[in-house]
Amino acid sequence: MAAPQRRTDIGPPHYKDFLPPVIQKNYGSWKYHEVISGGTMVHVSNSGDKIWTVRVASPRLLSTDTIRDMADIAEKYCGGYIRFTTRNNAEFLVSDEKNIEPLQKELKQKGYLSGGIGSRISNIVHTQGWVHCHSAATDASGLVKVIMDDLADYFTTKETPNKVRIAVACCTNMCGAVHCSDIALVGIHRKVPRIDHDSIKNTCEVPSTISACPTGAISPDPAKKSLKINDDKCMYCGNCYSVCPSLPISDPVNDGVAIVVGGKVGSLRSNPKFSKLAVPYIPNNPPRWPEVTTIVRKILDTYIAGAKKHERVGEWIERIGWEKFFELTGLPFTFQHIDDFTIARETFRTASTFKW
Amino acid sequence: MAAPQRRTDIGPPHYKDFLPPVIQKNYGSWKYHEVISGGTMVHVSNSGDKIWTVRVASPRLLSTDTIRDMADIAEKYCGGYIRFTTRNNAEFLVSDEKNIEPLQKELKQKGYLSGGIGSRISNIVHTQGWVHCHSAATDASGLVKVIMDDLADYFTTKETPNKVRIAVACCTNMCGAVHCSDIALVGIHRKVPRIDHDSIKNTCEVPSTISACPTGAISPDPAKKSLKINDDKCMYCGNCYSVCPSLPISDPVNDGVAIVVGGKVGSLRSNPKFSKLAVPYIPNNPPRWPEVTTIVRKILDTYIAGAKKHERVGEWIERIGWEKFFELTGLPFTFQHIDDFTIARETFRTASTFKW
Amino acid sequence: MPKKYDTPMLDELEKGQFPSFVTEMKKAAAKTDMAADALGQLERCFKDKKTHWKHGGIVGVRGYGGGVIGRYSDIPQDFPNVAHFHTVRINSTSAYFYTSKFLKEMCDIWDKYGSGLTNLHGSTGDLVLLGTKTEQLESIFAEFSSRGWDLGGSGSALRTPSCCVGPARCEWANIDTLDINYSITQEFQDEMHRPAFPYKFKFKTVGCAVDCNASIARADCSIIGTWKGKIAIDQAEVANYAKKGLNIADEIVGMCPSKCMNYDDKALKIDDANCVRCMHCIAKMTKALKPTGEKGATILIGSKAPFVIGATLSWVIVPFIKMDAPYTELKDLVRKMWEWWDEHGKNRERIGELIIRRGMREFLEYIGIDPVPQQVKEPRRDPFYFWTEADLQK
Amino acid sequence: MPKKYDTPMLDELEKGQFPSFVTEMKKAAAKTDMAADALGQLERCFKDKKTHWKHGGIVGVRGYGGGVIGRYSDIPQDFPNVAHFHTVRINSTSAYFYTSKFLKEMCDIWDKYGSGLTNLHGSTGDLVLLGTKTEQLESIFAEFSSRGWDLGGSGSALRTPSCCVGPARCEWANIDTLDINYSITQEFQDEMHRPAFPYKFKFKTVGCAVDCNASIARADCSIIGTWKGKIAIDQAEVANYAKKGLNIADEIVGMCPSKCMNYDDKALKIDDANCVRCMHCIAKMTKALKPTGEKGATILIGSKAPFVIGATLSWVIVPFIKMDAPYTELKDLVRKMWEWWDEHGKNRERIGELIIRRGMREFLEYIGIDPVPQQVKEPRRDPFYFWTEADLQK
């Protein structure tokens, strides 16, 4: 096979070429939708046309075998049309009602997990972890797997008060939407980076390394032609390592996972919110991180028991107050929970109105 | 008269020596109070005892003549007991119901203005201004006088949806509670301080002057043995002048008054709030600052027309939204309204939910 | 007879309903040269649209480092009697209660040694005597102190503490604000009179969250009375309020910030565990509602005016502390705070700014207070934080 | 036949209901050496509790400065087939619609030149091909580009824009998210492929404030569809919802953030002037409520992950802009923003950080947008602010 002719700056193909005919016809003219089950919904257009969506979970990390299998299924029931969601689920787009049952059956039989639609837990937005990133303080895919195994019923059938968006990022670069998720896990370090004085001059640009440090802990070390780190100022964020490979920070004993909660991005009812720290540190305990799944489950159960219908995790917590969140979940409140970063003072309680 | 014997570190006299007998008897045992009129209320104790309070306005700046006159009145009707409030009004404390009417009559006849109790405008907390301070960008007593003249009916009789706390500070040192008032005025500058290079070495401590600048606009000028100011960074706050007399900043043409609104300190219904900028600048126009009184009146009228009962100014604005506040008051929204100081980003609108 | 100045601009400020400070100044100006020149210079300020006062130098009384604010005219040639025009701060009584006897004595002294002009009171709470000359200061101090009065604070020192009227004439006081205020003031006389702090320090005490002394906005240490217990409800009085036209559903239940109230036109119920003690319902239905149970205070730290990092409100350090005389726990706590501040504070750095700069952890650990969620509105966002060796060992 | 490793720890992750990434890796490992070594090295990471990847160097295709993430093992001696293990970012289609035909072609290419492992999709929205060697990059690029596909962004460049499903399958889209996304991507090919910005730049477009693409949290430029007009109410459908058990008072009216709804068990009313268009009522009663009037978008700028100053959400710059193809107004605006950022941005400074550093005024003036209250939650607190000579003249 001769190498084909390369082309540049052509951008992606036009989306129209990938839309099922019923979507092309009713584009921009949808009237309403109905959720049929945890994994199936139908959208009805002003013309009366319908399109059914059958959503299945994906580990996101897919082999070509699995993608080919999905393509085959799409050909069989969907005229070859399939899409992926912004949370990495696969959606089979069905134009013909009578294809739905056989499709669902085949999916089930092949072990696909259908769900994620409606007031449920959908897939976990996540990142590379130990599968591909040099920066990872924990694994991402592994955490996703163990959490979703534990909560799978909430993906397929059981309902939560509102959607619960979970995210995982393997370091504080946060390549997911961790900072605005209902429940999120993020890999963290707890030790000062080690300095490889020998390699530093060749691998690192000193000014950008210094300015990468959020706390100003790094300064030049002219004697050694290297850098110095002020241990007292370092909060182990790892940003210096992102710009300078000679400052490795990962540490098998002290790295681990933090849990943040209560964020959201939609504007429904209440404005978008940042996630806030619930648990500062849980040790990495692969392959199944049992402490993590236990705590995530505890937070979720407490939310389900306490929230009003339509309340997101953050809305529920803001209604009851953070002091109640810690009381009800039994999670300890520590010095790490009190902000000391850039907008710390905006988080201090400037009122005597709180709950005992 | 021989000089009396001085004593040191004795502190103030014991408060018990200044409490009327009925207060001593019922101290800590008050049951409820009732507002009788704009200037009179009664507190009833668990024992059934009562104490009436008749409150009168004070310009705070009092001559000894007036204080003597108040003392005389207190002797006549109150067993000599009088107190001042945290907002500088005078309170005549009456134990005998039959003294109230004659007291009110005498006060009226002598020109005292009784009021400030209940859902009204009370006295304006304020500062020295041109009467006594070197730092004043505007006068305080003058502004208080013209505003209270205009709003006197709301002190004496008319009601507002809730208390309206007004404050005036003559510079951004804010020796009043300007930063947490319903409506407040603050004197501001708009020009970079002038540097008196000759006197600076004798009058100013260089490091503390440099660190007084919130924006880091000041740096040493070793050549001149003086200081330099980076004009682009200076926001005319005047803090450098507070620590260094050789950096005069006042400017008759460009100094003036800013109006901030929506602050409060109590926790009722909503937490304490900072005041926020409503009008960045009004020129000093003594003796009666007509532009200022017009705008204060406009803000007040808009509040009275729009607020629900019990809503403070800030609560009303937060309910309708700042965009509506500017629309309803007709005040222009300018670049100065957008924060660029330490917590600026917390004030940016991180949602698409606003009103047109 | 003091000199008389034409004051056409200030005369405009004698018009109108509200009592006029110009009238007050004229009264004093009729008696003292200082007040007369103060009035004349003020007219000049109005004309020139600028202040004519210069930075003050250090003036005071023997053995004290504060209590007097030095003030000098920048046009002494025109107004020689205010060439010096210093302010004397007399430490007021708790909640500003006075007898006519004292007030008259005070007036006599002030007419003799000063301008005859006062502020009742200054923003911090001092009885402010406005305008005298350096050479009078010792006499003034002797006159007052011999009668049992002392100077208040100024400079980098403890400032005159102040409080709300509290138990003296208010049904909502959870703590004895007057006594706390008095006791603190007496305890820390040295800290008040001999400035040795990095910057000023202010206490303000109030009996409840209504905060009639603006303590949360302008005190380095705000002491706010509160309770742990139920709000007792007198249902008959509730019915009375309803009868008299209070719309309980809208005005009370609907405005409760924690939505912990319920009213079914017959009985009012409060879910006390979820009440945040905001005081709204109690203030609007004082005859019907009364806090019960344990009384004490919340201690908040850090409020101040905007320099250098922007205005702050005080924030919770100790959610609840018993406040029984002689308030030893509070005083010990404050001493610890000062120790830490003395050690780390920069010149002109308030304690709140220092906490923001160095972090709550260091402060709390030093003063021996545990972290609790009541100290924050919400936990931190960004997951960057410090660990000590002790934390890692755990 | 690729080498097989023992993976006792990873095997644990094939248990459980949720589809397993380990199973996926094993499928690929059965076919390619690269995937096999990736699996082996991952097991080692699990055992060592640390990553075994090193910082990437710069690798890519001819004429492009991005689109490939270099990746190297730190134990290549043990896992030689992942000594290089670079990622190729293929620019996905708007809203991730695919045909089986394309997917199969993609798989064929990837089995041939790479590990057979993918991410559908990366967090930014690329079709991520996970793991190949430097020498394969040109061939991969040729295979894809000859079929009409191009690389996405990486480095200090425009990143692959993404959007929600919008008008393709959602009744709430106020703007044509797919077309906007496509048009932006095509317009700025050079900015995507030849990194020349101070740092990365991301666009995310959504049809309404529900924000199904998390645009407000992770896009330097968030484009959010909205409307100016009334919410049309179908009262019959309202009644239907009530009949079916929706508690309209509690679940809809009671949760409306602007309290602008009213329901009296007969008719629902909305005070449209006070609606903030939060989408709650519309989402929960989709058959009954429909926005009408002018459609367009709100443009927000600045969201990003926590480094260096803490996480940010995008904030409003332009409250309303019409979004008709070819979106010239938007594109011109963006170009202006970039110009300003290019001029002032430091290395690794996102545009939002730059605005925070230099102030909204300079940014808004440069791009020619007026200040309006919609840009802020509330006006500033502390009354320190700049004036230009022009301001003073006014």
Ligand code: SRM
């Ligand atoms: C398919 C997808 C868009 C896409 O372009 O891929 C999508 C599709 C729909 N979303 Fe979404 N949302 C999708 C990601 C999101 C996200 C983004 C995210 O999770 O990162 C959000 C924001 C979450 C947040 O606020 O943190 C999101 C918040 C919502 C909400 C708001 C929930 C709430 O009340 O807070 C609704 C409305 C509702 O459920 O009533 C909604 C409603 C819908 C509707 C009903 C819209 C419609 O009329 O078609 C669609 C089906 C709902 C469902 O799955 O239950 N969608 N939706 C995304 C599916 C992800 C997945 O696989 O689960």
Ligand code: SRM
């Ligand atoms: C006398 C004084 C205390 C003192 O130690 O001097 C005082 C006394 C009372 N206050 Fe106050 N307040 C006093 C300053 C304050 C302040 C502080 C300030 O203004 O700087 C506040 C906080 C204002 C704020 O939040 O910004 C204050 C906010 C209140 C409120 C809360 C109003 C609200 O709903 O937001 C109440 C409750 C009410 O009115 O229902 C209240 C209620 C009361 C009561 C009814 C308390 C009682 O049961 O005795 C007293 C008479 C009320 C009145 O004047 O209408 N008092 N009150 C102060 C009188 C100042 C004056 O001359 O006007």
Ligand code: SRM
């Ligand atoms: C007299 C008084 C205003 C008044 O008319 O009532 C006053 C007057 C001055 N204040 Fe003040 N402050 C007064 C209460 C306040 C308050 C309010 C309070 O204490 O409740 C504040 C705001 C709260 C706070 O502490 O932050 C206040 C915040 C300042 C500041 C800013 C401090 C800061 O940390 O940002 C300064 C500047 C300074 O310390 O150099 C200041 C400085 C000054 C100086 C000493 C001027 C200076 O720069 O040296 C003023 C002397 C004026 C004069 O010539 O008489 N004054 N000052 C108040 C004291 C009277 C009293 O003792 O009762």
Ligand code: SRM
């Ligand atoms: C692949 C991907 C994660 C994933 O598994 O999906 C990813 C992977 C990396 N990101 Fe990311 N980022 C990815 C989406 C994101 C997102 C989410 C988004 O785009 O919506 C964010 C948060 C939003 C934002 O832009 O702030 C994100 C914030 C970062 C940051 C922090 C940037 C900052 O301004 O703070 C870094 C650090 C850097 O740029 O040096 C980073 C850096 C990296 C690097 C290149 C590591 C590095 O330090 O050089 C990672 C390469 C991993 C690898 O070896 O494969 N990545 N990164 C995502 C891109 C796939 C794609 O193209 O579709």
Ligand code: SF4
């Ligand atoms: S979150 Fe950190 S470790 Fe994970 S992919 Fe992104 S940069 Fe790598």
Ligand code: SF4
């Ligand atoms: S880990 Fe973070 S805080 Fe520590 S030196 Fe590096 S950049 Fe600075």
Ligand code: SF4
């Ligand atoms: S506010 Fe400023 S000008 Fe006024 S008294 Fe205080 S320091 Fe002086």
Ligand code: SF4
């Ligand atoms: S006026 Fe304020 S901003 Fe300007 S130089 Fe002085 S301290 Fe700095």
Ligand code: SF4
């Ligand atoms: S603060 Fe509370 S206790 Fe003190 S006077 Fe006000 S209402 Fe009464």
Ligand code: SF4
């Ligand atoms: S005190 Fe405040 S929070 Fe408590 S019940 Fe009354 S209104 Fe509600």
Ligand code: SF4
């Ligand atoms: S963001 Fe709005 S338009 Fe886009 S898919 Fe979600 S609900 Fe539909």
Ligand code: SF4
């Ligand atoms: S869109 Fe939101 S703000 Fe508007 S009426 Fe509906 S719930 Fe209320």
